Amino acid sequence: MILYESVLGPRSRSALAQAGLIIGGSLLLAVSARISVPFFPVPMSMQTLAVIALGMFLGPVRGAAAVLAYLAEGAAGLPVFAGAPQQGLGLAYMAGPTGGFLVGFVLQALVAGALFRLGAGRSVLTAVLAGLVAGAAVYPTGLLWLGFVIGFDKPLLAMGLFPFIPGDIMKAALAALLFVAGSRVRAEREEN
Numbered sequence: 001m002i003l004y005e006s007v008l009g010p011r012s013r014s015a016l017a018q019a020g021l022i023i024g025g026s027l028l029l030a031v032s033a034r035i036s037v038p039f040f041p042v043p044m045s046m047q048t049l050a051v052i053a054l055g056m057f058l059g060p061v062r063g064a065a066a067v068l069a070y071l072a073e074g075a076a077g078l079p080v081f082a083g084a085p086q087q088g089l090g091l092a093y094m095a096g097p098t099g100g101f102l103v104g105f106v107l108q109a110l111v112a113g114a115l116f117r118l119g120a121g122r123s124v125l126t127a128v129l130a131g132l133v134a135g136a137a138v139y140p141t142g143l144l145w146l147g148f149v150i151g152f153d154k155p156l157l158a159m160g161l162f163p164f165i166p167g168d169i170m171k172a173a174l175a176a177l178l179f180v181a182g183s184r185v186r187a188e189r190e191e192n
Helices: 003-013 015-033 047-075 090-094 099-117 124-136 139-150 156-160 162-191
Strands: none
Touching: 015 047, 047 090, 047 099, 047 124, 047 162, 099 124, 099 139, 124 162, 139 156, 156 162
């Protein structure tokens, strides 16, 4: 059972609850984009924490759906992305250096959700390891896209990977610890 299902119980299966979870997840992701540390050419935001948490708590399908809803909001021109509207809006923003990382968020939510559905959250160690694997899932598309935008002759790893590793490790571990704590609260509720 996915964590949100045990929290909401039978009402979690209604279409309204499903839509609310997906929209709520996209809004959480939009808020997390506003909490950022400026870096060039890709800002370091709390989005990876939110994306991993969405996958863990909502599962792979709903977590990815929340990310897709967020991307649709951004593509429609809403200022939901990190650095928007100053750095652009809509599809123009998505075509910039962060585009591959935005696409990678979908994969990140799928990986986090799949690993936790398979039981990665049963212990703190496996939860953190799964969070780290999910955290790394954003890099292939992000770095590839970044290379196409700024040129593969640039130091891509120095610009789009190395500066973000410490923060991404902390964010992945924090998301995993939140999941484990939520699971323990749920287990205690079920025992009482």
